[in-house]
Amino acid sequence: MAKSNEAVAERGIFTIALSGGSTPKLLYQLLADPNKPFCEQVPWPSIHFFWADERHVPPDHSESNYRMAHEAMLSKVPVTRDNVHRVMSENPDAAEAAEDYEQTVLRIVPGKPSRFDLILLGVGADGHTASIFPGSEVLHETKRLIAAPWVEKLKRHRITMTLPLINNAASVVFLVSGAEKAEIVREMAQGPKRYPAQEIRPAEVRLMLDREAASKL
């Protein structure tokens, strides 16, 4: 909340990329809950919302990261509709959807290259983050801000922010929950660099862990 209000006071806008997966849903619901103190402290109309990654499915699909955030938070708070920038993931051409999204990021997010105020990320038990999976060609991307990798283990394309864009952010917060993540969290913190999530090194990184995910630290 402090970051968003500071940015809006200084620059008039706050740019955030939301994480997908299941872990952030509770946070989104909490922020949007009118009975909790947070909702009224967020400068919703001045925030530009993006997604760190998206599944290659339409926005009304049960696996859509946009749909999850819309139902859990964005449909319940006074955001400016034009400030909600979802991936056009209904486009059957994932590469084209990625290119379009890159143009939107370049148009809206200030900086050369674009510098998000905050990016929320999760971590998979295999060490992936956003949709940057172990062994993915995206790990070697140095120019594109958004990519559409084929993810063999899912037999699907994903649309994802790349390391150059994520690592240029002012701040990244990892949201990680559950005992099944305890081992990867331990390895990320203590082990050699082996996982995509360990390639995330912007100016500021924070890990928000629940007790189970932190149980091996």
Ligand code: 6PG
């Ligand atoms: C996605 C995510 C992905 C997610 C991790 C953790 O679209 O799936 O962006 O990177 O954050 O897989 O997912 P959970 O929070 O569901 O464990």
